[in-house]
Amino acid sequence: MEFLFAPMEGVTGCVYRRVHARFFPGVSRYYAPFFSPSGDHHFPLRGLRDLLPEENPGVKLVPQLLTNRAEDFIWAAASLMDRGYGEVDLNLGCPSGTVTAKRKGAGFLLLPAELDAFLERVFASPALRGLAISLKTRIGFAGEEEWERLLSIYRQYPLARLIVHPRLRSDYYTGPVHPDAFAAALEGSPFPVVWNGDVFSPADLEALRARFPSVGSVMLGRGLAAEPGLAGRLETGEACRxxxxxxxxxxxxxxxxxxxxxxxxxxxxxxxxxxxxxxxxxxxxxxxxxxxxxxxxxxxxxxxxxxxxxLPLLADARMPGLSGYINNIRKG
Ligand SMILES: Cc1cc2nc3c(=O)[nH]c(=O)nc-3n(C[C@H](O)[C@H](O)[C@H](O)COP(=O)(O)O)c2cc1C
Missing domain, CATH: 1.10.1200 (Non-ribosomal Peptide Synthetase Peptidyl Carrier Protein; Chain A)
Structure with missing residues (x-):
């Protein structure tokens, strides 16, 4: 099983990532918190610094962009390619009201025709030839019925991977996960599909494997932030000291x-x-x-x-306020 470190704005910046990678094995790729390219096609020093290879020694990093304008994505992704990056991710999951009001992040999911046109331009762009592009998406904005259309759009493009946080925007981070939507993404997928959400312990991972035996990659966010050695423990069974x-x-x-x-x-x-x-x-x-x-x-x-x-260390970190399906299937 491959473990990816989820982007977490305000937590997993370059300082955190490079120290984490020094201390804890088991993470194959770190996803950077989103960068929003502006229309003037200029990297502000603050945004750029987090993504500079020299600020991320020992870290296999995938930058993430938050935008709904193809020309801004193409410009920023091409600049990142120039700096040596081979993969860039698009954020289609951020639930923040200020972001979704601009129809970015999870808000872009409300405009499937525009999202399709965006992806068509991005994947046809000669400037991005050779770049692996992944999407990190929720399954809809307000209703699970949105997923089928979104999935049919995604499947038209040669994605490097589709990272699915199987919640709606309206679920934020603690509403129920929707495993059936994930199953639909997995079924006959032309590209690798990554699970993201509520994996905080070996029992969570086991439950996930039992339901989705073909999943090869899991993205971990809050679980890794709470227990920085979690990826290693999931791999070897050994807790960090x-x-x-x-x-x-x-x-x-x-x-x-x-x-x-x-x-x-x-x-x-x-x-x-x-x-x-x-x-x-x-x-x-x-x-x-x-x-x-x-x-x-x-x-x-x-x-x-x-x-x-x-304070004694807990065997597994406890996430407050979750009603995750993994907890439910563990209860039987
Ligand atoms: C504080 C915080 C910041 C986040 N920042 C980002 C971000 O910059 N980009 C993104 O795609 N997701 C972001 N997320 C979502 C996480 O990457 C992840 O999808 C979510 O936490 C579910 O995974 P988990 O249950 O393993 O934490 C953030 C989540 C939290 C809690």
Whole structure:
């Protein structure tokens, strides 16, 4: 089984990725959080930096673009090819209201004819010859009946892979997953289909394999953010050691310290990380509050040290608020 690290805006930027890749084996490709190319065809330094090969040593990276304009996708993807990238992903899943209002991300799914025309231009573009293009998609905006049309559009194009987060935009991240929609994507697919969503433990993976034995790739997001060693554990059965986790945390914070301006920015960035890491510790609520209230790096560091010193690690991270189908099939 191949494991891909899902893009997570605000969490899995280049600093996180390169440290993660140094500490934890088992991830075959990291997908970068989305970059939105602007109409003036200029890479802002901030967006570009995250994608520079020299900022991503040891990381097999796939950049992701968020746009509904073929000319902007072609320009940005061609620039990424020039920088050595062989694959680029299109975001068709972002549920944020500001994004979908512009009919980008999951909002683009509301315009199937325009999406078809977009893909036709992109795949016909001589500037992108040789580039592998993947789509990361939800199964619709508001109703599962949208999926059939979307799937028939996708199947007209030579996608490198179709990554399916089998939720609707209206499900956001915690509504029910729709395994039947995934089954439809898999059936007779001309390209590899990747499962994404709610895999947080070996039991989740087993349940998925039992239902979809032909799936060869799984994309992991929140599960990996909560348990950075999850891909390795899924592969070998061995959990990562607490010391490794602590060293990883230390290394990420050191690297952020070197590039972020000021302690507030550093604490803010590390809080994002801890909002996932804490889910892997037993009874972390009080400690997490202490982390979020820290006013200086010294306070923050003490609070994080207390987590490592005082809290037992859970066998599997606990995701709050999920009613995933994997949980249901595990219950029988
Ligand atoms: C904080 C956060 C940021 C995310 N950012 C992106 C993004 O930039 N691009 C994208 O395609 N998906 C993004 N996602 C969605 C994840 O990549 C993934 O599809 C989703 O979390 C479901 O997978 P999981 O259950 O393994 O977490 C984000 C999700 C979260 C929670």
């Amino acid at each position: 607490r010391e490794t986790l602590r060293d990883f945390h230390e290394a990420v914070s050191e690297e952020y310290r070197a590039v972020l301006y000021g302690e507030t920015a550093l604490c803010h960035r590390m809080k994002e990380l801890w909002s996932y890491l804490i889910l892997h510790f037993e009874g972390g609520e009080k400690h997490f509050k202490r982390l979020t209230k820290a006013k200086s790096w010294a306070e923050f560091h003490l609070a994080s040290e207390a987590v490592f010193a005082e």
